[in-house]
Amino acid sequence: MATTTRSRTGTARKTTRSSDSSLGLWLAVAALWLIFDQFTKVLIVQNYQLGDATFVTNFFNVVRVHNYGAAFSFLAQAGGWQRWFFMGIGIAAATFIIWMLRTHPHQKLFSFAMASLLGGAIGNVIDRVWHGYVVDFLDFHWNFLSPLFHQGHFPAFNVADTAITIGAICLILDEILRVRKTR
Numbered sequence: 001m002a003t004t005t006r007s008r009t010g011t012a013r014k015t016t017r018s019s020d021s022s023l024g025l026w027l028a029v030a031a032l033w034l035i036f037d038q039f040t041k042v043l044i045v046q047n048y049q050l051g052d053a054t055f056v057t058n059f060f061n062v063v064r065v066h067n068y069g070a071a072f073s074f075l076a077q078a079g080g081w082q083r084w085f086f087m088g089i090g091i092a093a094a095t096f097i098i099w100m101l102r103t104h105p106h107q108k109l110f111s112f113a114m115a116s117l118l119g120g121a122i123g124n125v126i127d128r129v130w131h132g133y134v135v136d137f138l139d140f141h142w143n144f145l146s147p148l149f150h151q152g153h154f155p156a157f158n159v160a161d162t163a164i165t166i167g168a169i170c171l172i173l174d175e176i177l178r179v180r181k182t183r
Contacts (some may be wrong), residue, residue, distance in 0.1 A: 022105030026115040027098075033119025037159035038126060041135045053139065060140055065156040066133040090125035094118055109174040116167030123160030134158065 048054075048064035055061055097118040104110055127134040136156040145152040 022111070023101055026101045026105060026111045027118075029112060029115035030119035030122070033116055033159070033163040034123050034126075037119065037123035037163065040137070040159050041123075041127065044135055044137045048137070059142055060138075062137055063139045063156055065136040065139075066131070067136050067156075068133045087125055087128045090121045090128070093121045094125070097121070107174070109170055109177070113167045113170035113174060116163045116170065120160040120163035120167065123158075123163070127160075134160075136161070138162075 044062070044064050048062075050064055050066060053061045053063035097114050101111055101114050101118070104114075124134050136158050138158060139153060139156045141149075141151065141153040143152050145154055149155065
């Protein structure tokens with residue numbers, strides 16, 4: 001149901017309750033990613049010391065790692081300024097994503113992607129605020145990765161990183177589907 005409201009300048013602006021509820025849905029998706037991310041990190045911090053690892057399968061371990069940088073430890077050895085830099089990027093990204101969710105709430109795949117990116121970005125910003133680093137703990141390793149990574153271990157990551165990756169994949173898929181639809 002559409003309603004008309006007046007802004008401060010007196011111009012009429014149409015809003016819809018369904019847009020507000022769609023935005024709420026996508027913010028809830030982001031919140032679920034965030035809660036799952038922070039819950040798993042609390043479990044790791046409470047039960048593992050830095051470097052502790054638990055064998056799970058022949059290709060997966062749970063390990064506590066601190067990442068002072070970004071993806072693949074980018075700028076991890078930069079001297080400390082990168083903490084604030086990556087926090088700023090995360091906050092700017094979250095602000096932009098919320099704006100995108102407000103303007104495109106009915107584009108389901110796009111909004112799911114944005115919500116996943118939002119939950120992941122905020123999860124890693126929270127880590128930087130509380131700890132000064134991001135807590136990573138998912139350690140996948142395969143022999144075929146040995147030429148690329150030490151002993152085939154893909155860099156450890158966390159649930160927030162998973163949300164960001166899923167969000168990025170969904171964004172690419174959404175764009176491919178959008179382009180195909182316009183042809």
